[in-house]
Amino acid sequence: MQAWKDYQEKNKDRFLNELLDLLRIPSISAKSEHKADMVTCAEAVKQRLLEAGADKVTIYETAGHPLVYGEKIIDPSKPTVLVYGHYDVQPADPLNLWNSPPFEPLIKDGKIFARGSCDDKGQFYMHVKALETMVQTNSLSTNIKFCIEGEEEVGSPNLATFVKANKELLKADVVLISDTAMISMEHPSIDIGVRGLSYIEVEVTGPNRDLHSGVYGGAVANPITILAKMIASCHDENNHITIPGFYDDVVEATTEERKLMAAAPYNEDEYKTDLGVKELWGEKGFTTNERTGIRPTLELNGIWGGYTGEGAKTVLPSKAFAKISARLVPNQSSEVITEKLIGYFQSIAPAGVTVKASEHHGGEPYMTPIDSKGYKAAAAAIKDTFGKAAIPVRGGGSIPICALFEKELGIKIVFMGFGLDSDNLHSPNEKYDLFNFYKGIETIPYFHKRFAEM
């Protein structure tokens, strides 16, 4: 469609500047001090949807951060695509590792450096600009609905309530999400699955106060030592997870699927060099792509206790804490695994300490059938603009709301992500390539066209 290309070429600088404005809002959903920024960001999203041509654009209050809805209905008899995205971002800590301030976007070497540039402001905004392109060129072929929430990074605690209360409003034929990555722009790919998540926090309490490690050391359980022992016990020498029943519900990938995965482009030396490690580390018997795609994992996300400042302090601390999360694969249940994790840490607590384990948030794993209309439309659209076939891959991340949409709206989800694994999602120096941003805006209208034709 030359008209799309022309319109996008003419407006590309404005598209980018609008995104940069969005990135300047520190919409960190996890931190209560950013509550006002969340409202500011929701207002900005609303404004941009209106400008792009959406109707009925509304900010819905929730028990947490607000959600933005908008739609463009051209003909109720045409298929409807529900675009899901999120305007909230991960915390930017540790700040000292950023090369430029996380909320002052910097364009460098053809990349946008900012928290949220890829995850997910940069990606959901492609859909807003794709809508504008189709509206301005009178070429809409589907109805489009937008559901842009502000709590994805904290586990979407209030989305279920909204979806259940607004089934008619959200009624659609497919959910389209750009919140994942491709192998590379040379090797376009489509995620056919995302992992689920169970996230817990463990608090180990030893003595009722911080103690002098000389006076009491050796006579009372040190909560850091105990916590370390607990963590160490979670993986065996083959890096299998030892928590009883952890693998019970795992659907093993078929030999055929593993063969397909092994055929995907992967260079172990490049992978190691990119991460700066001499050796990789993971579950015995599985390749890197399998470890991050089809296998459940258990990672330590944070740990703290005792004196962590400058110099030395001879303290035997009262408490130690850890944040721990598992990634789940079909057919594991987040609720079941969270329960097993909590139960495990409580059950192995020795008598000298007390252990409190609690849930942060979770989400179910999800698989997109490659024979679904949505997947086929995405594959065709990528063929249209990349000139080559997309490779189906299993993504390692989690988009907890997929299972919710499928259950409540009875429709499939398709992931059309334009990020890269090297975009430093959740890390310092998050970036999104300008090429990918524009390629996404270019490709999305083709999705709608292809979907309407199926």
Place this chain on the structure above:
Amino acid sequence: MQAWKDYQEKNKDRFLNELLDLLRIPSISAKSEHKADMVTCAEAVKQRLLEAGADKVTIYETAGHPLVYGEKIIDPSKPTVLVYGHYDVQPADPLNLWNSPPFEPLIKDGKIFARGSCDDKGQFYMHVKALETMVQTNSLSTNIKFCIEGEEEVGSPNLATFVKANKELLKADVVLISDTAMISMEHPSIDIGVRGLSYIEVEVTGPNRDLHSGVYGGAVANPITILAKMIASCHDENNHITIPGFYDDVVEATTEERKLMAAAPYNEDEYKTDLGVKELWGEKGFTTNERTGIRPTLELNGIWGGYTGEGAKTVLPSKAFAKISARLVPNQSSEVITEKLIGYFQSIAPAGVTVKASEHHGGEPYMTPIDSKGYKAAAAAIKDTFGKAAIPVRGGGSIPICALFEKELGIKIVFMGFGLDSDNLHSPNEKYDLFNFYKGIETIPYFHKRFAEM
């Protein structure tokens, strides 16, 4: 000596107020931001020594924080007592656990709550007021020298240089230190030994940046998990320390000594209730007093890595850190053990991470012979003011400079501490009982009298 008693009774409020002024100075040696406070505190100590009647009071600059020297020479033919103490204090973190601000001393229930109230401002200041008492009542029986340093809590890195360069200045017959505890005021005791110290910091680096735990989790070594496994490996199931050669040089206590220790007052239920723990935890085959007195230990003093803020962040961190210290008993060497600790952590590092282990500070264990003149004088002084015999005990803490004084000055150290184990040294809500403060001031002149008579 009624004159001492009368003088002290008349001046007790002033004595206390002077101490409170000292406690208001946040002389935290470990934190560079308090460098100016260290100078202020040294100046205050100098001023107080002058007012108490000391001569030649001088602030000696060191490569770190300054040291204060003063003396009162009544007759070179009389014995000389060198009083050692320190005006620096431990960091006050975690601040939120203090019931009152650490540097705004609060008198409550007969106790002084403030950082340094017991360790060691409150204790070294008893000697300043004992000097004043003897000067004002013309009853000095020994020469007295004061060496009050500002780096004890960071391992006295510059004291050796000072002592070696000033052997003549510091020449004495005994070193007297009040920086330890008694069992209780009902059970006065004298520490006959202190443990040594080796303190290291371990830094584990996995990937070269923080990663998304979904995208990379399961495929790359998580530095927190690795560090936890390393820490867990330091103790076996009997809580013996597993570091190769750790116990090689330990002089085992004799059956006789262990029998004497078992006779000291100890109530396990009270001990557990005080600490708020259901069970104690320590090396199999040893009692609590043995675990903290005659056995070497290894304690985690701090740990941190990844996301430690509010809420959840799905990060696989680049780095994790721990502060770890060992307490040593005769005849272990701090240098040897530090080397073993560092070597251990480096040797067990798997290929997926790099481990940097470095030394914070150390100190040698020390024993005071109970047949030495100094010990006998301390025992007699306690009998004079408490009306009962002191129990010899082995202390769990470390006073790294003891070995230095013995080696360089050729004299013995005697510990006459008036603190309590429950004083929350190095912890929030450090306190020192007014009773103990005054009892110390009362007892110290008797030490000088008894020592002069021997």
